[in-house]
Amino acid sequence: MGTKADIRKQKYIAWLKELHDEVKKWIKKEKLVAQEKDVEINEEIPGRYQAPSLSIQDKSGKEIAELRPVGAWIIGAEGRVDVIGRLDQIHLVYLEPPGPGISVVVSDDGGKIERNSRILFQGVENPGWYWIEDKPRGKAHLINGELFMDLLSEVSDYGI
């Protein structure tokens, strides 16, 4: 049996592969292709390991964007992959409901009372890869085909 770090790392790699499988299906409709390769990640807790990245290319083989794994030890999330295009880059994070929680506990004379319970990101109902809206109190959106294609055109000049 692996260590906690090994288990977390393996889960992260499995989630990346699941995302890649979905992305391959979504981009196929747009006549785009994907190529997978392993890249090295170096994180403090597990050390160096290989994780899959995905290059999205047009018919001529020109890269439109890359899904580059960032790591499994991410503040406020269970893992992260960046979608990097020529024009921009966005972050996808793996979140599990109800999202990273924050509860505020206040002491009064009679002991501790829970004053508030807030979560970091609204909208996390199922485990999965989420895109966080780039604005204060940003909502988390579970990634799907339509959203992914929108984000892809935002980071690259594809479809412009």
Next chain:
Amino acid sequence: MEFDDPLLPILETYRVTKDCLKVTQKTIAIENEYLLMDTHFIGTSKEDVSNKIIKSRSEAEDSVVVLLWAVFERFIISYVQEKGMLILQNKKQPSSFSKKFYGTLRDAVERWKIDGILDMFKNGWIDPQLIGHAKNIKKYRDWIVHRNPAKASTPKATPETAHEILSKLIWEIQTLSS
């Protein structure tokens, strides 16, 4: 309670920077020489410029986490210094002593370890998990600043997550004081 987020201007500046880089990439793509005039891009290949812009974007992302932390740290230090001013209201001791004591405390706080200061908020006031996230942002900030490529990365934070965590912490601390 209305929250005047001191970190928001940093995030807004970062967004503007990102958008400017995006516009520049588009300008390079369409090779608009008029817009590129008087820039360092003239005489450089499209690919080179494009790669430099991508690198700048990544650097901007790291810089914003460093800046967010700097403003957050100043807020925390100022908060503790302000709380220390209660010493001046103590009528049981000579005011000259109180003033000296406060002055010493105010200067000493500048050198206190931020982790230790954050721990003071743990005792039943603010969720330790939120404090833990903030400490991890500090570690990540240190990793960015020291930038040793051979050293493994500490847990990373996106600018948006770093802002979300640090501004929530500021909000909670301000709420405690009100």
